[in-house]
Amino acid sequence: MSAPVVARTRTELADLLAKRRESGERVAFVPTMGALHDGHASLMREARARVTEDGRTGPLVVSIFVNPMQFAPGEDLDRYPRTFDADLEICAREDVDLVFAPSVAEVYPGGDPMVTVDPGPLATVLEGRSRPTHFHGVLTVVGKLFGLVRPDVAVFGQKDYQQLALIRQMSSDLCLGVEVVGAPTIREADGLALSSRNQYLSAQDRVEALALSRALCAAQRADQHGPEAALAAARTELDSAKAVDLDYLQILAPDLSQLPADVPPGTEARILIAARVGSTRLIDNMPLHLGREGTP
Numbered sequence: 001m002s003a004p005v006v007a008r009t010r011t012e013l014a015d016l017l018a019k020r021r022e023s024g025e026r027v028a029f030v031p032t033m034g035a036l037h038d039g040h041a042s043l044m045r046e047a048r049a050r051v052t053e054d055g056r057t058g059p060l061v062v063s064i065f066v067n068p069m070q071f072a073p074g075e076d077l078d079r080y081p082r083t084f085d086a087d088l089e090i091c092a093r094e095d096v097d098l099v100f101a102p103s104v105a106e107v108y109p110g111g112d113p114m115v116t117v118d119p120g121p122l123a124t125v126l127e128g129r130s131r132p133t134h135f136h137g138v139l140t141v142v143g144k145l146f147g148l149v150r151p152d153v154a155v156f157g158q159k160d161y162q163q164l165a166l167i168r169q170m171s172s173d174l175c176l177g178v179e180v181v182g183a184p185t186i187r188e189a190d191g192l193a194l195s196s197r198n199q200y201l202s203a204q205d206r207v208e209a210l211a212l213s214r215a216l217c218a219a220q221r222a223d224q225h226g227p228e229a230a231l232a233a234a235r236t237e238l239d240s241a242k243a244v245d246l247d248y249l250q251i252l253a254p255d256l257s258q259l260p261a262d263v264p265p266g267t268e269a270r271i272l273i274a275a276r277v278g279s280t281r282l283i284d285n286m287p288l289h290l291g292r293e294g295t296p
Contacts, residue, residue, distance in 0.1 A: 001092050001093060001095070003088060003091075004062070004092060004097055004098055004099045005097065005098050005099070006088070006098075006101055007098060008106070009102065009106055010148055013148060013149065014148075016098055017098070017149070017150075025051070025057075025058035026050075026051040026053075026152040026153065027058055027061060027150065027152050028047035028048060028058060028060045028061065028151060028154075029047065029063070029146075029149045029153070030047050030062045030155050030156075031154065032062060032063060032065075033067065034064040034081070034087050035081040035082070036064075036083070036087045036196075037090075037194050037196065038194055039157055039185070039186040039193075039195075041090055041093070042183055042184075042186050043183050044060060044094040044155075045094060047155040047181075048060050048095065050153045050155070051153060058152070061097065061098045061100060062091055062098075062099050062100070063145055063149070064084065064101045065100075065101065065102055065107060065141070066080050069108075069138075070133075070137030070141065071134075072132075076200075079200075080196075081196055081199060100145075107141065113140065116136060116140045117136065117139035117140045117143050117170060119135040119136055119138075120166075120169070122166055122169070123135035125256075126162050126250065126256070126272060127163075128162075129248070130247060130274075135163070135166055138166070138167075139167065139170050142167055143170065146171075146178055152177075152178070153178065153180075154167075154180055154181070155181045155182075157182070157183055157186075158183060158184055158185050158285070159283070159284065161182075162256060162272070164180070164182045165256050167180050168182075185285075185286075187213065190213075191210060191213035191217065192212075193212075193284045197281070198280075200279065200280040201277065202278060205277045205280065208244060208277050208278075209277045209280075211241030211244050211275075212244070212273050212275060212277075214237050215233075215241075215273060216271055216284060216286040217286070218233040218234050219234040219286070219288060220271075223269075223288040223290050224289075224291045225291070226290055226291065227251045227259060227269065227288075227290055230251060230271065230288060234249055243277060244276075244277055245275055245276040246273070246274075246275045247274040247275055247276065248273065249271070251270070251272075251288060252269065252270055252272065253268075253269060253270070254269065254270055254287075256270070259290075265291040266290070268287065268288070269287070269288040270285055270286070270287055271285060271286055272284075272285040
């Protein structure tokens with residue numbers, strides 16, 4: 001296990017990747033805001049697998065950058081956990097070749113960019129309803145990082161499912177040439193989805209937060225009876241969780257469009273939830289396989 005090389009500037013990043021590109025190697029990329037955990041490590045492993053072929057492995061780049069553009073006034077930018085030394089240890093364990101850890105000035109020279117990415121109508125629902133500027137900041141920084149790293153493949157977690165859908169759309173619509181991969185959510189043994197924000201939870205909040213994954217699992221158990229039954233099962237689970245302040249609970253198509261009024265048996269869908277537990281806002285989601293009453 002060797003420590004990854006750390007690049008702090010655009011020039012360092014470009015110079016370190018130049019020879020690998022010249023040799024025809026594919027570049028894998030995992031963008032993060034740091035405070036890394038086992039969920040991030042699983043993304044790194046997925047990214048590594050995507051650029052390994054015929055015994056030859058391309059470089060794996062991980063960025064660590066807390067992006068101010070995706071935080072609205074009053075959100076947790078200042079208290080967002082910054083654990084760089086521990087992050088480097090995880091990157092070393094996962095055989096990351098290069099960590100790009102730029103300053104805000106390096107990513108946004110001259111201040112806020114004059115040209116940004118409009119995330120479109122999908123950014124106005126779910127997370128976008130309560131965080132209207134969030135995805136504007138996310139897509140702008142991901143677009144910039146794609147331009148700086150120029151990866152062949154980039155891996156994101158399915159836990160941030162709306163973000164994943166929007167980044168896929170951006171890569172397709174803007175012809176960025178990046179394969180955007182969604183990796184499964186990694187959970188604690190009790191079902192809680194791994195998140196950098198989990199460390200904000202008190203011991204009691206941590207117990208209460210399990211209601212989110214319990215609700216999603218209840219929906220999965222009822223999904224053969226259709227979306228209404230799945231939602232009802234999830235809401236029943238949440239009714240007993242008095243400390244959970246629900247923001248949304250919705251079932252949508254995998255691309256986050258609305259489901260048809262008459263859902264055919266076997267329809268794939270996604271159930272998504274957001275709630276505040278104590279002072280911490282959490283999100284989660286799971287896939288559903290919908291059917292009608294009596295479907296095997």
